[in-house]
Amino acid sequence: MPPTAPLIVQKYGGTSVGSIERIQAVAERVKRTHDAGNHVVVVVSAMSGETDRLLALARAIQPRPSPRELDVLLATGEQVTIALLAMALESLGCPARSYTGGQVQVRTDSAHNKARIRDIDGARVRADLDAGRVVVVAGFQGIDEHGNITTLGRGGSDTSAVAMAAALAANECQIYTDVDGVYTTDPRIEPRARKLDRITFEEMLEMASLGSKVLQIRAVEFAGKYQVPLRVLSSFVEGAGTLISFEEENVEDAKIAGIAFAKDEAKLTILRVPDQPGIAHKILGPIAAANVEVDMIVQNIAADEKTTDFTFTVHRNDFAKAMEILRETAGSLGAQEVLGDEQIVKLSLVGVGMRSHAGIASRMFEALAKEGINIRMISTSEIKISVVVDERYLELGVRALHAAFGLETAA
Amino acid sequence: MPPTAPLIVQKYGGTSVGSIERIQAVAERVKRTHDAGNHVVVVVSAMSGETDRLLALARAIQPRPSPRELDVLLATGEQVTIALLAMALESLGCPARSYTGGQVQVRTDSAHNKARIRDIDGARVRADLDAGRVVVVAGFQGIDEHGNITTLGRGGSDTSAVAMAAALAANECQIYTDVDGVYTTDPRIEPRARKLDRITFEEMLEMASLGSKVLQIRAVEFAGKYQVPLRVLSSFVEGAGTLISFEEENVEDAKIAGIAFAKDEAKLTILRVPDQPGIAHKILGPIAAANVEVDMIVQNIAADEKTTDFTFTVHRNDFAKAMEILRETAGSLGAQEVLGDEQIVKLSLVGVGMRSHAGIASRMFEALAKEGINIRMISTSEIKISVVVDERYLELGVRALHAAFGLETAA
Numbered sequence A, B: 001m002p003p004t005a006p007l008i009v010q011k012y013g014g015t016s017v018g019s020i021e022r023i024q025a026v027a028e029r030v031k032r033t034h035d036a037g038n039h040v041v042v043v044v045s046a047m048s049g050e051t052d053r054l055l056a057l058a059r060a061i062q063p064r065p066s067p068r069e070l071d072v073l074l075a076t077g078e079q080v081t082i083a084l085l086a087m088a089l090e091s092l093g094c095p096a097r098s099y100t101g102g103q104v105q106v107r108t109d110s111a112h113n114k115a116r117i118r119d120i121d122g123a124r125v126r127a128d129l130d131a132g133r134v135v136v137v138a139g140f141q142g143i144d145e146h147g148n149i150t151t152l153g154r155g156g157s158d159t160s161a162v163a164m165a166a167a168l169a170a171n172e173c174q175i176y177t178d179v180d181g182v183y184t185t186d187p188r189i190e191p192r193a194r195k196l197d198r199i200t201f202e203e204m205l206e207m208a209s210l211g212s213k214v215l216q217i218r219a220v221e222f223a224g225k226y227q228v229p230l231r232v233l234s235s236f237v238e239g240a241g242t243l244i245s246f247e248e249e250n251v252e253d254a255k256i257a258g259i260a261f262a263k264d265e266a267k268l269t270i271l272r273v274p275d276q277p278g279i280a281h282k283i284l285g286p287i288a289a290a291n292v293e294v295d296m297i298v299q300n301i302a303a304d305e306k307t308t309d310f311t312f313t314v315h316r317n318d319f320a321k322a323m324e325i326l327r328e329t330a331g332s333l334g335a336q337e338v339l340g341d342e343q344i345v346k347l348s349l350v351g352v353g354m355r356s357h358a359g360i361a362s363r364m365f366e367a368l369a370k371e372g373i374n375i376r377m378i379s380t381s382e383i384k385i386s387v388v389v390d391e392r393y394l395e396l397g398v399r400a401l402h403a404a405f406g407l408e409t410a411a
Helices: A020-035 A050-061 A067-091 A123-130 A156-167 A201-209 A217-225 A279-289 A316-333 A360-370 A391-404 B020-035 B050-061 B067-091 B123-130 B156-167 B201-209 B217-225 B279-289 B316-333 B360-370 B391-404
Strands: A007-012 A039-044 A096-099 A106-108 A117-120 A134-138 A141-143 A149-151 A172-177 A198-200 A230-234 A242-245 A258-274 A294-301 A307-315 A337-350 A375-381 A384-390 B007-012 B039-044 B096-099 B106-108 B117-120 B134-138 B141-143 B149-151 B172-177 B198-200 B230-234 B242-245 B258-274 B294-301 B307-315 B337-350 B377-381 B384-390
Touching: A007 A020, A007 A156, A020 A039, A020 A067, A020 A134, A020 B050, A039 A067, A039 A123, A039 A156, A050 A067, A050 B020, A050 B067, A067 A096, A067 A134, A067 A141, A067 A149, A067 B050, A067 B067, A067 B096, A096 A123, A096 B067, A106 A156, A117 A156, A123 A134, A134 A156, A141 A156, A156 A172, A156 A217, A198 A201, A201 A217, A201 A242, A201 A258, A201 A337, A217 A230, A258 A279, A258 A316, A258 A391, A279 A294, A279 A307, A279 A316, A294 A375, A307 A316, A316 A337, A337 A391, A360 A375, A360 A384, A360 A391, A384 A391, B007 B020, B007 B156, B020 B039, B020 B067, B020 B134, B039 B067, B039 B123, B039 B156, B050 B067, B067 B096, B067 B134, B067 B141, B067 B149, B096 B123, B106 B156, B117 B156, B123 B134, B134 B156, B141 B156, B156 B172, B156 B217, B198 B201, B201 B217, B201 B242, B201 B258, B201 B337, B217 B230, B258 B279, B258 B316, B258 B391, B279 B294, B279 B307, B279 B316, B294 B377, B307 B316, B316 B337, B337 B391, B360 B384, B360 B391, B384 B391
Parallel strands: A007 A039, A007 A172, A039 A134, A096 A134, A106 A141, A172 A230, A198 A242, B007 B039, B007 B172, B039 B134, B096 B134, B106 B141, B172 B230, B198 B242
Antiparallel strands: A106 A117, A141 A149, A230 A242, A258 A307, A258 A337, A294 A307, A337 A384, A375 A384, B106 B117, B141 B149, B230 B242, B258 B307, B258 B337, B294 B307, B337 B384, B377 B384
């Protein structure tokens, strides 16, 4: 194959390689891509269930095993898959070679179990590609500067694939999953949800962090940073999936990419605290110190203009802890009252189009009002408007917004 | 720990690390050795059953998987064990680090599935030992000069341990197995068989190759070549095991180390072939070409003094094939007749003492004659006398020889 042939990095997750039959199906797809005249690098996860099996072994020895040794153990999961996939490719007559993260020099920092990739030496992979071979690389793993085996943490295989694509200046990084692309919203809630052909990196980041868990968020960030064209597609059904592209390429008319939502949120409010510099830190400092992650934050001046009302959301699991801390803070600050609500959800409209299109927020609020949905909290960013509403309005709200912005048909 | 502390390499096979409980028991033993003031390097195999599980996965993909990829797959077996053992050591408060063959630079040739170790760079291991850590190394595996993962073939972990001991100039290499040492003969045949405290390398080689399958023969050769003191002992019961030592250290009086035997032998004779130069090659060449391994070979001049009778033994599985080839050869050489016997066994007396002590052979023949056992074939080497007898005399012969040389009591 000429060195100038296009280079595609494909990544298959644990479900896609979860059995011998599925590995063989992946091999056939890889071979088709190879036979079509592409250089192909495949990044794979451990077979589904394998990581849990290994973790159970480790925990039988030690409830909190040494992070370094846990990485040595877990890295075997992907190593099994790369060998089996390379065998499957060779049995189809497609020359292939497998490599561990260490062998192709996926260099990471030394943060065992959650390492970050620093760089990848693509030379070895290049040599195999130029010799006409498919290269199969273990995702999720690397080595630190001392040669210790590291892992990137769960889901890290997406990042491995993107990093590999960046190091090799690949033409495209294809992430194969069990969904066939990114949708305008969750099809289980709105059956008319439409698969997007394209979405920008920024939109994808907002969609991913808000619950559309198609791609690991670090992988999307990585792809954006290194300008790697990323495509999400299904390993079970044919189709072009969704291309995550750079904004410049985006269609002018696409105002809104989709509706994201977060269930299991909870809202806390502290009323009438003195409106003085540093008050936000005094309120949120103890919350952060307790390792509670805060999502939305809204601060409003109160009616008396000398005090302020302060509201924020946390994950519902952290609600009780956060309430306890906030009550203590309220005491020391002389606040009037602390209110809490565990029965809320967050709905978000995401789209780079809203930067240049006015009136989107009011259209959103109007659509919700028409259905009698009361908005309890609002927060906006450049490409996203989020509202907090009562939990019972989740489905109704998502469908109302989906219809109001005409998302069931392509822009 | 001072760099001058003694250095012990311990090797544990698949049965010894076959479950979480056994790995924990190994960790306790390693810790005791470490706490007694020794530097300790541990070499481990895959947990019993794991290699077969991986092979089954490979064969489900490909009946004859790529040797390179098979090595990538099989190497995960030991990698799981090293991680678990290091965790178990750390949970006992014993600092430990695990390494794959590639990480400690166990460099082999590129003969996948049956690679041979060329050298080991002990620098990394040394650094850990000097820092007071136990080093746990994956047996059975290495890397070739291109960084490809290789394996040494089944049982190769013994060789890994000996090679590691040689590279580090260890004071002793201890091979833990499911037997507590080397015996004067198989205790299942002669209950009065005695565990030997010491045996020489040469004797061990003869005992191992003749059926006392305690140690991998390549490991013994390696240990002899690099003068590594080797000890065989049990991972399940306490005891000093058997030290495989250099001849000079051996006790003067020990004439005979033990009685080895080989069942499943078969004997072939070609009668009255012309007694001329190159006749042995003409007879054995076609046998070797068919990949049949020949063990004992005896050639005698025939009664007419112009022809010769030629007898050799092969494994019983190869008997039919060897007979067929030999009959063809007999035709082309104009031999009188071809005889075969599948119901024979080989009994061997092994001992470096026989070099300097006369009369051992006649004592052996006398002991067998007393029991009415007819000797069908005799072959001698410097430290071994082997006889072929009828299969039905196996147990009787072993016991007669064991008693005749007083092996039930230490010399």
